[in-house]
Amino acid sequence: MLKRYIWLVVATVFFAFQIFIDSAFALELSDADRTVQLNEQGDKVTLSLKQAKEGRRLFGSICAQCHPDGNTKTNPNVKLGQQDLAFATPRRDNIEGLVDFMKNPTTYDGEIDIAELHPATSSSDIFPEMRNLTDDDLYNIAGHILIQAKIRPSWGRGKTFF
Numbered sequence: 001m002l003k004r005y006i007w008l009v010v011a012t013v014f015f016a017f018q019i020f021i022d023s024a025f026a027l028e029l030s031d032a033d034r035t036v037q038l039n040e041q042g043d044k045v046t047l048s049l050k051q052a053k054e055g056r057r058l059f060g061s062i063c064a065q066c067h068p069d070g071n072t073k074t075n076p077n078v079k080l081g082q083q084d085l086a087f088a089t090p091r092r093d094n095i096e097g098l099v100d101f102m103k104n105p106t107t108y109d110g111e112i113d114i115a116e117l118h119p120a121t122s123s124s125d126i127f128p129e130m131r132n133l134t135d136d137d138l139y140n141i142a143g144h145i146l147i148q149a150k151i152r153p154s155w156g157r158g159k160t161f162f
């Protein structure tokens with residue numbers, strides 16, 4: 001009898017723990033943490049907790065396999081850390097720059113369109129995971145990247161591991 005239910009108990013504890021981790025994550029982000037650069041002109045915006053969580057979820061399911069902890073597996077020279085984003089052309093250290101990248105990604109110097117190589121909404125025929133993303137989703141993913149770049153010391157600081 002007990003044996004039959006043990007997996008149910010394990011699963012319940014596991015999911016309860018997940019929910020706990022999720023809310024702990026949300027709670028520890030202050031307003032200041034969630035305030036990021038909106039555009040190159042220097043305007044700022046504060047994401048809501050809900051937006052930050054949603055951005056984290058989407059980044060985790062679509063981007064993190066190549067960008068774990070803000071690094072870039074197949075091109076460690078182009079990471080998602082504050083410095084890397086700031087020195088890209090155009091600048092990617094703001095929400096509009098990142099949303100633009102997710103729509104029309106380019107090489108680091110801005111010269112070459114890489115939508116056929118990098119997931120983008122403009123190439124969702126090749127990257128179906130980008131197909132259903134709304135502008136709000138892109139905004140939240142961009143916000144998540146900028147929040148992490150700001151608050152996580154390890155974000156985008158990894159060494160080459162491949």
Ligand code: HEC
Pocket residue numbers: 059062063064065066067072074075078079080081084085088092098101102106107108118119141
């Ligand atoms: C298949 C692996 C892969 C996936 C999935 C992926 N990326 Fe990338 N990303 C890369 C590579 C490789 C580069 C470096 C491109 C280059 O400049 O050659 C890159 C570059 C970037 C850059 C430019 C960083 C800079 O410093 O200028 C941003 C921003 C970015 N990715 C965001 C994302 C986001 C957001 C997602 C999820 C929607 C995502 N990536 C999913 C592989 C990936």
